[in-house]
Amino acid sequence: MKKKLLICACFLFAVLSWQTAIAQTRPPNIVLILADDLGWKDVGYQGSDFYETPNLDRLAKSGMVFSQAYAGAGNCAPSRAVLLSGQYGPRHSVYAVGSTDRGPKNLMRMIPIPNKSGLAPEQVTLAEALKAAGYVTGIFGKWHLGGPDGASPKVQGFDVYFDSRLPNPNRRRDEPEDPKGIYSLTRAAMRFIEQHKDKPFFAYVAQHAIHTSLEARPASLAKFKAKQPGRQHQDALYAACLYDLDDGVGLLLNQLKELGLAQNTLFIFTSDNGGTQQSSQEPLRGNKGCYYEGGIREPFIAYWPGVIKPGTINTTPIHNVDLYPTFLAVAGAQIPPGKLLDGESLLPLFRNNGQLNRQAIFWHFPGYLDTPVLRGRDTVFRTRPVSTIRKGDWKLHLYHEEWQLDGGLARIEVNNAVELYNIAADIGERNNLANANKAKRDELLGDLLRWCKTTKAPFPTERNPAYVPEPAVSKPQNQ
Numbered sequence: 466m467k468k469k470l471l472i473c474a475c476f477l478f479a480v481l482s483w484q485t486a487i488a489q490t491r492p493p494n495i496v497l498i499l500a501d502d503l504g505w506k507d508v509g510y511q512g513s514d515f516y517e518t519p520n521l522d523r524l525a526k527s528g529m530v531f532s533q534a535y536a537g538a539g540n541c542a543p544s545r546a547v548l549l550s551g552q553y554g555p556r557h558s559v560y561a562v563g564s565t566d567r568g569p570k571n572l573m574r575m576i577p578i579p580n581k582s583g584l585a586p587e588q589v590t591l592a593e594a595l596k597a598a599g600y601v602t603g604i605f606g607k608w609h610l611g612g613p614d615g616a617s618p619k620v621q622g623f624d625v626y627f628d629s630r631l632p633n634p635n636r637r638r639d640e641p642e643d644p645k646g647i648y649s650l651t652r653a654a655m656r657f658i659e660q661h662k663d664k665p666f667f668a669y670v671a672q673h674a675i676h677t678s679l680e681a682r683p684a685s686l687a688k689f690k691a692k693q694p695g696r697q698h699q700d701a702l703y704a705a706c707l708y709d710l711d712d713g714v715g716l717l718l719n720q721l722k723e724l725g726l727a728q729n730t731l732f733i734f735t736s737d738n739g740g741t742q743q744s745s746q747e748p749l750r751g752n753k754g755c756y757y758e759g760g761i762r763e764p765f766i767a768y769w770p771g772v773i774k775p776g777t778i779n780t781t782p783i784h785n786v787d788l789y790p791t792f793l794a795v796a797g798a799q800i801p802p803g804k805l806l807d808g809e810s811l812l813p814l815f816r817n818n819g820q821l822n823r824q825a826i827f828w829h830f831p832g833y834l835d836t837p838v839l840r841g842r843d844t845v846f847r848t849r850p851v852s853t854i855r856k857g858d859w860k861l862h863l864y865h866e867e868w869q870l871d872g873g874l875a876r877i878e879v880n881n882a883v884e885l886y887n888i889a890a891d892i893g894e895r896n897n898l899a900n901a902n903k904a905k906r907d908e909l910l911g912d913l914l915r916w917c918k919t920t921k922a923p924f925p926t927e928r929n930p931a932y933v934p935e936p937a938v939s940k941p942q943n944q
Contacts, residue, residue, distance in 0.1 A: 492599070492665040492796045493769070494730040496658075496721070497788070498714060499548075499669070501541065501607060501676040502753055504740020505762045506697070507707060514695030516704045520715035524734065524766050529777040529815065533888075534765030535855070536738045537785045538828065539754045539848065542583070542609045544737040544785060545671075549590045549610065549621070551789030551806040554829050555922035557584060559610070565832025568846050571933040574866045575850060575925035577832035583615015589801040591789045592622030592667065598798035601661045603627075605654040606646070606671035623669075627653040630673060644680035644709055645673045651713040655720050662724050665796070670717070674710040677741065681705030697745050718768075731795050731815075732768040735785065739763070742839055748893040751838040754847030756828055756862060757894050760838065773815050782855050784826040787811050807920075825856035825912055829922045831865070842884075850925050854913040858889035861899075861909040865924055883910060 537547025546559035565577040603625035629646030685705035751757035786808035794810040813819025834847040850865035867882035
């Protein structure tokens with residue numbers, strides 16, 4: 466009997482040793498959850514006074530929160546293009562959703578640079594690079610990079626593509642118990658993970674929540690209708706939709722733990738751009754579609770047990786252009802031949818043993834987006850043509866209408882072409898220091914213009930013949 470027990474114990478030890486060896490030699494799995502239109506201030510751990518995100522809050526305590534994480538662009542498609550290509554906008558020309566001339570044509574001073582509807586098929590995407598390294602790849606949810614200029618996910622490196630919002634004769638869209646397809650997307654990703662748990666996988670879960678129109682499970686909506694509104698946030702439907710999105714995150718995390726995969730999986734949660742006007746992002750200025758902080762600063766949590774120290778807050782400015790080189794570094798994969806990457810691997814930050822080499826991050830939007838943002842610069846557009854740089858604590862916006870048409874550098878002190886903010890002291894971008902700190906203004910402006918030249922960023926240069934200035938409105942005296 467003792468001999469049998471000894472044999473069983475030896476066998477069990479051998480199995481466990483084999484499983485440990487496999488875990489140590491197999492490249493880590495990668496799970497990326499990308500929310501849609503989720504603002505920096507929306508999540509519970511950022512201090513929302515009404516919304517509840519218990520799973521994200523626990524994840525923040527278990528992993529690393531990046532407090533200064535940025536999207537690749539101010540709205541959906543271009544941000545996703547930056548993430549999946551590993552390149553800034555000027556290299557792939559996806560600048561907007563649909564068109565860069567959105568809004569009243571007679572109020573556009575310049576002819577915008579044309580937009581591309583999606584990533585060109587010749588772009589070697591993150592999925593293709595991981596697939597070449599032996600990963601099985603799946604996308605569950607919003608692609609948003611097809612159209613005449615783009616291609617489908619399966620052409621761009623994904624083995625599996627499932628989107629609950631696509632026509633399906635066997636299923637109604639957005640059923641009461643599956644708002645925004647949150648649960649069908651989550652379940653599809655879970656099936657993918659279960660099927661491929663014995664090999665390295667990349668699961669890209671691109672949720673449609675919390676993009677309009679808002680939807681929620683009846684029980685979730687009832688919960689927030691019964692809750693006392695906060696001073697900053699009060700919208701019960703918005704809160705309920707977010708609560709259901711958070712629930713989907715929890716389901717995926719639990720599955721990874723139950724399958725014994727959590728230790729060998731890098732899990733990232735972030736969003737594609739800032740929140741909409743339905744949800745205030747104060748103290749951040751603006752919201753989705755602009756290049757003030759409220760339009761591009763995002764929640765970002767990285768969780769990787771045994772590698773990332775729990776409860777860590779990292780203040781390094783990062784950008785979703787960094788995910789491509791980060792995932793390659795995690796996978797031990799090579800950069801595809803001829804591929805230029807604009808980002809930098811975050812692995813030294815995850816391990817808390819290094820810092821990034823770069824000095825600045827950038828954005829470029831050479832067109833117009835309609836509908837003004839909260840506390841914005843403009844009363845008509847979310848943004849006009851602009852290029853932006855974040856360097857250290859400083860951030861500079863260069864507006865091309867004034868730069869091109871109102872005297873440029875020669876009249877920089879009066880033409881309002883440049884805005885400069887110290888983000889560490891003025892996170893709300895209220896105090897423009899362009900004339901008060903000319904040395905820092907000129908430093909960042911020079912860096913930005915050199916970057917534009919390096920990336921061949923196209924500037925609008927032609928005047929719009931249809932432009933009709935708005936009539937001046939006289940203000941009452943003593944107001």
